[in-house]
Amino acid sequence: MPRLQPVNMENADSATMALLENVNKKLGMVPNLISTMAHSSAVANAYLGFSQSLSTGTLSPRLREQLALVVGEANSCDYCVAAHTALGKGAGLSEKETCDARRALGGDDAESVALTFARQIVDDRGIVSDADVQRVREAGYTDGEIAEIVANVALNIFTNYFNHVVETEVDFPAVPELATV
Numbered sequence: 001m002p003r004l005q006p007v008n009m010e011n012a013d014s015a016t017m018a019l020l021e022n023v024n025k026k027l028g029m030v031p032n033l034i035s036t037m038a039h040s041s042a043v044a045n046a047y048l049g050f051s052q053s054l055s056t057g058t059l060s061p062r063l064r065e066q067l068a069l070v071v072g073e074a075n076s077c078d079y080c081v082a083a084h085t086a087l088g089k090g091a092g093l094s095e096k097e098t099c100d101a102r103r104a105l106g107g108d109d110a111e112s113v114a115l116t117f118a119r120q121i122v123d124d125r126g127i128v129s130d131a132d133v134q135r136v137r138e139a140g141y142t143d144g145e146i147a148e149i150v151a152n153v154a155l156n157i158f159t160n161y162f163n164h165v166v167e168t169e170v171d172f173p174a175v176p177e178l179a180t181v
Helices: 014-027 032-037 041-055 061-074 078-090 095-102 109-123 130-138 143-166
Strands: none
Touching: 014 032, 014 041, 032 041, 032 078, 032 143, 041 061, 041 143, 061 078, 061 095, 061 109, 061 143, 078 095, 078 143, 109 130, 109 143, 130 143
């Protein structure tokens, strides 16, 4: 059971209601993650603003969803893995590709390098070597894109940890467990 219940739109103040209605308009639903963050408009707006800003970057929606999946898997966040599996399909990923992304495997070498780097950032708490960054550059990523990879990892760590603390109820379709390889 969630430690914090999602904000009920009928009981929300006008600013929170407007925020939730805007999310509903954009997504066709208000995910429990956002309606729970809405207990603090600062938190909900920070998340939505960070996410919106990153969507204007140069990384493709496909890669951003793959990054969310590898980070969610690394942090054992069932909510985020389920949400980004659904969103990833909307960004053109197949079911197999969503599972592969959770394992840090991309559709090509460049994607795999970015996903491996993201997993390394999570596992090693951001402590990477010059060689690690150089490997990402050699895969064709610019310094700006490397910065966006780091930012996407940070955004997803935030949502992973929020969901762990709050125990957000998953409101996306369940995803398969990954077979151990």
